[in-house]
Amino acid sequence: MSRKRLTRRQFVAATAMSSAALITAPYVRGAYAAGKLSIGFWDHWVPGANQASTDLVNEWAAKEKVEVSIDYITSNNKKIELTAAAEAQAKSGHDILQMPSWWPHAYSENLEPLNDVMEPLIKQNGEVNGTVKYLAQSGGKWLAVPATPGSQIKGPCSRIDLMKKYANIDVQEMYPAGGPPKADNWTMDTFLKAAEACQKGGFPFGIGLGETTDSVDTAGAIFQAFGAELVNAKGDITVKTDQVRQAMEYYKKLIAFLPADAPSWDDASNNKWLISGRGALIMNPPSAWAVAKRDAPQVAEQCWTHGFPAGPKGRFAPFLPYFWGVWSFGKNKEAAKSLLVHLSSPAAIEKFVSVSGGYDLPAYANLTKLKTWAEEGPPKGTLFHYPDPYHQQTLSIAASPAPPKIAQQIYFQATLTKMGLRFARGETLEQALAWAEGECEGFMRS
CATH class of the missing domain: 3.40.190.10 (Periplasmic binding protein-like II)
Known part of the structure; x- marks a missing residue:
């Protein structure tokens, strides 16, 4: 696996990663997704957080026999937004690209519908908030999957x-x-x-x-x-x-x-x-x-x-969420969808939250009371209400x-x-x- 890391100001030491077992993607046809897959992830500010993404992808890739390459793209100077614009125009680039809040609608004509990913995830993880629906749905289609890393x-x-x-x-x-x-x-x-x-x-x-x-x-x-x-x-x-x-x-x-x-x-x-x-x-x-x-x-x-x-x-x-989108011109859409289900499992989300020290936020209603937010300090519990665990806000x-x-x-x-x-x-x-x-x-x- 190749990995390109672009530097950004780092602001918090990484905490221990969760060891919970990951849930297998439920809908992949055949024994393996197979082939190659290229991913552009947002370059996280927290030391160690990118490694969590790499580890989760590697685990999935080893099981599904897929050769994966990852680029970590900084948001400094709008690099990740410029990457999205260039790939959409060229109709070529990563299979999966992580993008900021407004971009699923901006590139809706170039994104693969992901209803077959989101509908099972909502059943598994709970309903997503209204802002995620507003930013990632169009005409009854899911344009992207809410990404835990970077969402805040x-x-x-x-x-x-x-x-x-x-x-x-x-x-x-x-x-x-x-x-x-x-x-x-x-x-x-x-x-x-x-x-x-x-x-x-x-x-x-x-x-x-x-x-x-x-x-x-x-x-x-x-x-x-x-x-x-x-x-x-x-x-x-x-x-x-x-x-x-x-x-x-x-x-x-x-x-x-x-x-x-x-x-x-x-x-x-x-x-x-x-x-x-x-x-x-x-x-x-x-x-x-x-x-x-x-x-x-x-x-x-x-x-x-x-x-x-x-x-x-x-x-x-x-609320400012990130999303994972699958380009409609991507070469391995089935593998891309399989990986997004893997990255959206409760165990994977718990790992993202833990390694980011509680910064990263899942969009799903059933995943707002993870132990990281209760235990972070000083003072202990300072982040308990950060994810709105009792859903008292819009x-x-x-x-x-x-x-x-x-x-x-x-x-x-x-x-x-x-x-x-x-x-x-x-x-x-x-x-x-x-x-x-x-x-x-x-x-x-x-």
């Missing part, structure tokens, strides 16, 4: 001590390790009051207002908590609604309590904010906590990951439920954060809404 929730990671001291909120009591949330009072109003109190105390919430995914994902959860949609599921522009106005008024109030340079933040900024000890809360997967565990243990031992506050329309968690992606090819443009143009900043910096609400409406009209035409 960007929920609140709070400083236990600072939230108690300045906001009078005990996040461990609100989201106890090993038990269901007691978060009825954890609302958008409570969140806003806590942001103000921590800002006055000198430890503002570290929420970005930039154009990269962390900022956009947080804005999306805020808007969805108010039922605010720029474009609805039918493709109608719905910017000038009471729900959008309500979300914008709230967002403007929150922006006043955030760091002055938050509009220039990228996806590394909130991590640095937490690790430096300057902030009481960020919105992020456990990568920032993991780096703090290594570089600032006094910060890490005060971190607690938990759910998002509830708004008038519910509690939403920013896992969402910013700009949904607009048709994905429109929502993708709203997302990558950071329309939500831009319109919020325009309002916060002095434009009237109607001016900011008119600007956003014009942007969405342009997305419709493109």
Whole structure:
């Protein structure tokens, strides 16, 4: 097996891998899939996580007598997205390619339908969340399989001590390790009051207002908590609604309590904010906590990951999944499908979660209470509520439920954060809404 590794900043030591036995693919015809198979996996940030993928593939390949080659492709400088674009255009490349959230719809015409993979997996692992369906289904067809490696929730990671001291909120009591949330009072109003109190105390919430995914994902959860949609599921522009106005008024109030340079933040900024000890809360997967565990243990031992506050329309968690797609021009589709079933078995998923230190998230309802999340620390149980084990949140992606090819443009143009900043910096609400409406009209035409 060949393996190409592209370097990326690494952020957490690998933990021990699960030894549970893997489940055999149930539908492969004949004794062996046989032949050759080429795979392009996302190059994981966690040391050792790529090896887990390699080991699982090797185990399957040895049994099925398939010669496999793997490339690990970094997401730095959009390398994995550029690879997908080049392969789709050339109609040649890997048989399986791991791709970020929006790309199954972008390349739907070049992807092999995977209903025969997903339907048995859902029976085995439980239902998948609505965002996975939104991003990976089209016209009744499954375009891709949700990949555990790389998939993440960007929920609140709070400083236990600072939230108690300045906001009078005990996040461990609100989201106890090993038990269901007691978060009825954890609302958008409570969140806003806590942001103000921590800002006055000198430890503002570290929420970005930039154009990269962390900022956009947080804005999306805020808007969805108010039922605010720029474009609805039918493709109608719905910017000038009471729900959008309500979300914008709230967002403007929150922006006043955030760091002055938050509009220039990228996806590394909130991590640095937490690790430096300057902030009481960020919105992020456990990568920032993991780096703090290594570089600032006094910060890490005060971190607690938990759910998002509830708004008038519910509690939403920013969810950013990866997918495995099988190209329709691939040379060994049957083997590719067999391998994806293998990589999606409960034992394989448990291995992915364990080796990533709890960072990787399965999309299946029955696999949100694995032991890794209960045992990781310090403090022990800090990640217990990261996968939303009691399903009390709607896992969402910013700009949904607009048709994905429109929502993708709203997302990558950071329309939500831009319109919020325009309002916060002095434009009237109607001016900011008119600007956003014009942007969405342009997305419709493109």
